[in-house]
Amino acid sequence: MLLALGLAALCHLGGRAEPLGALDPAFAAWLRDAPKTAPYEEIATRFLEAAGRDPAAYRASLGALEREARAFFAERAAPEAAAKRCELLAEFLFDVRGFAADGDLRLAENLFPDAILERRRGYCLGLTLIILDLGERLGWPLAGGAAPRHVFVRYAADPPVNFETTLRGESHSDAWYRDPAGARGTPEAAPVESLTRRQLGAHLINNHGFLLLEQGNGAESRKEFLAALELFPGLVEASMNLGVAHAREKRFDDALLAFDAVLSAWRNDPYARLNRASALASAGRARDAVAEIEKLLATHPRLPELAESVERMRAALNEARAWAEAQAVTVALHRALAAEQGVWPGIPGSYFRDEGFEDCAKTRVDADISFRWRWESPLAGVPRDHFAVRWQGLLEIPAADHYTFFVTCSDGVRLWVDGRLVVDSWMRANDNVTMGEAELIEGLHDFRVDYFEYYGEAGIKIVLAPKRAEFPLPLASFLKHLRPAKEVAPKK
Numbered sequence: 001m002l003l004a005l006g007l008a009a010l011c012h013l014g015g016r017a018e019p020l021g022a023l024d025p026a027f028a029a030w031l032r033d034a035p036k037t038a039p040y041e042e043i044a045t046r047f048l049e050a051a052g053r054d055p056a057a058y059r060a061s062l063g064a065l066e067r068e069a070r071a072f073f074a075e076r077a078a079p080e081a082a083a084k085r086c087e088l089l090a091e092f093l094f095d096v097r098g099f100a101a102d103g104d105l106r107l108a109e110n111l112f113p114d115a116i117l118e119r120r121r122g123y124c125l126g127l128t129l130i131i132l133d134l135g136e137r138l139g140w141p142l143a144g145g146a147a148p149r150h151v152f153v154r155y156a157a158d159p160p161v162n163f164e165t166t167l168r169g170e171s172h173s174d175a176w177y178r179d180p181a182g183a184r185g186t187p188e189a190a191p192v193e194s195l196t197r198r199q200l201g202a203h204l205i206n207n208h209g210f211l212l213l214e215q216g217n218g219a220e221s222r223k224e225f226l227a228a229l230e231l232f233p234g235l236v237e238a239s240m241n242l243g244v245a246h247a248r249e250k251r252f253d254d255a256l257l258a259f260d261a262v263l264s265a266w267r268n269d270p271y272a273r274l275n276r277a278s279a280l281a282s283a284g285r286a287r288d289a290v291a292e293i294e295k296l297l298a299t300h301p302r303l304p305e306l307a308e309s310v311e312r313m314r315a316a317l318n319e320a321r322a323w324a325e326a327q328a329v330t331v332a333l334h335r336a337l338a339a340e341q342g343v344w345p346g347i348p349g350s351y352f353r354d355e356g357f358e359d360c361a362k363t364r365v366d367a368d369i370s371f372r373w374r375w376e377s378p379l380a381g382v383p384r385d386h387f388a389v390r391w392q393g394l395l396e397i398p399a400a401d402h403y404t405f406f407v408t409c410s411d412g413v414r415l416w417v418d419g420r421l422v423v424d425s426w427m428r429a430n431d432n433v434t435m436g437e438a439e440l441i442e443g444l445h446d447f448r449v450d451y452f453e454y455y456g457e458a459g460i461k462i463v464l465a466p467k468r469a470e471f472p473l474p475l476a477s478f479l480k481h482l483r484p485a486k487e488v489a490p491k492k
C-alpha cells in the first residue's frame with residue numbers, strides 16, 4: 001500500500017501536534033530563480049532554514065550516512081548497473097541502517113529531513129529528499145518521481161529504475177504507479193513523471209502547508225498552497241489542499257473551483273469528487289451533492305473512505321432536514337455495495353449482557369424482529385433481565401411511500417432509518433407500544449434498532465405499514481444485509 005502524499009480531506013480535524021510556524025517565503029522566492037541543477041543539499045538546507053529548523057544538524061547526520069554508505073559500497077565492489085545499485089542502496093538504508101516508512105502525514109517529523117535522519121522514519125517526500133541528497137553526494141543520477149499523491153526516487157538510466165521509499169526500496173514500473181484500474185483510487189489519465197528540483201521544492205511547500213492546514217492554520221496554509229502552485233502550476237495536490245482549506249472556512253464557491261481544477265487534471269479523481277460532494281452538501285446544495293456521489297460510485301465503488309464520507313455527508317443533510325437527499329446518498333452507496341457484495345435476507349443482531357451495549361455476547365443474523373422471550377433469556381450467555389440488542393443492517397423499500405413503523409416491546413426501543421431517529425421510546429415499560437413515520441424512497445436504506453430489557457417479561461415486535469397497503473406487513477420481508485466476509489448460509 002502506497003502512502004498518500006499531501007492529501008487533505010474535509011474530514012480531518014487539525015491540532016494535535018506542536019504548532020508549526022509558517023514557512024519563510026524566502027524559500028519559494030529562492031526556488032523561483034534557483035538554477036536547474038541547484039544541489040538537493042541546498043534545497044534541503046533552505047527548506048529547513050525557512051521552517052526555522054537547524055540545517056547544520058541535518059548536514060552532519062547526512063555526512064555520517066554518506067560515509068557509511070561509501071564504506072558499505074566499497075566492501076561490495078560497487079556495481080555500475082542502475083538496478084543493482086538501487087538494490088544495494090535499499091539494503092543499506094532499510095536493512096543495515098533501519099530506515100522505515102511512516103504513513104502519518106500529519107506528523108511534521110515525517111516531512112523534515114533532519115527529523116527523519118534522527119528517527120529513521122519518514123513519509124515518501126521526506127525520505128525521497130534525503131535519498132536524492134545522498135545519491136547526489138555519491139555521484140548517482142537521481143531525480144524525484146511523482147505519481148498522484150505520491151513522490152518516489154528515480155535513477156536516470158535506460159530504462160530508468162524507480163525506487164519506492166515506502167516499500168523498502170522495491171522497484172516498480174511506471175505502470176504500477178499509474179494503476180489505471182483505480183484500486184488505489186489513482187485518477188484516470190494521471191501522469192507519472194520526473195520532477196525538476198523546483199517542482200520538488202513546490203512539493204515540500206505544499207506538504208508543509210498541509211501540516212499547517214491540519215493544525216487549523218487555514219490562512220497560512222492557503223498562502224503556501226498558492227506559493228506551491230505558482231512554482232509548479234501542475235501540482236494538483238496543492239489545488240486539492242487549497243480547496244479543502246477554502247471549504248473548511250466555508251468559502252464553498254472557491255473550494256468548488258479548486259476541486260474542479262483537480263478534476264480537470266485528474267479525470268474522475270475519487271477524492272476530488274468526495275471533497276466536492278462534501279462541499280456541496282455543506283453549502284446546502286443537497287441534490288448536487290447526491291449527483292456527485294452518484295458519479296463517484298460509478299467509477300470507484302470500492303473506495304475505502306466512501307462509507308465514512310457518505311455517513312458524514314448524510315448527517316449534514318439530516319441536520320439540514322434534507323431527508324430525501326440524505327436517503328438518496330445512502331441508497332446510492334448501498335446500490336453500489338450490493339452490486340459488489342450481494343444482498344442477503346435478515347438483519348445482524350448483536351446481543352449484549354448489559355443495558356448499555358458494552359458487553360456483546362453474540363452477533364447473529366435474525367430473519368425478523370419479532371420475539372417473545374417472556375421471562376427467558378434471548379440466547380445462551382445472555383441474562384434474562386438487564387440485556388440489550390442492537391440490530392443493524394438494511395431496510396429494502398420496494399416503492400417510495402409514507403411508511404409507519406409500529407413497535408410493541410418490553411422495555412425500551414429506538415429505531416433509525418438512514419441515521420434519522422424515527423422511533424424514540426427509550427423507557428422502562430412492560431407494555432411499550434409506540435410508532436414512528438417516515439417518507440422513504442425506493443432502495444436499500446440503513447436500518448438500526450436499539451432495544452433494552454430492564455426486568456420481567458421481554459420481547460419486541462416491529463411491523464411496517466406502507467400507506468398504500470391495507471395491513472401492516474411483517475418486517476422480515478424488508479430486512480436485508482450486505483454479505484460480510486464470514487457468514488453462515490441464510491435460512492431459506
Ligand SMILES: [Ca+2]
Binds near residue numbers: 429455457
Ligand atoms: Ca421487561
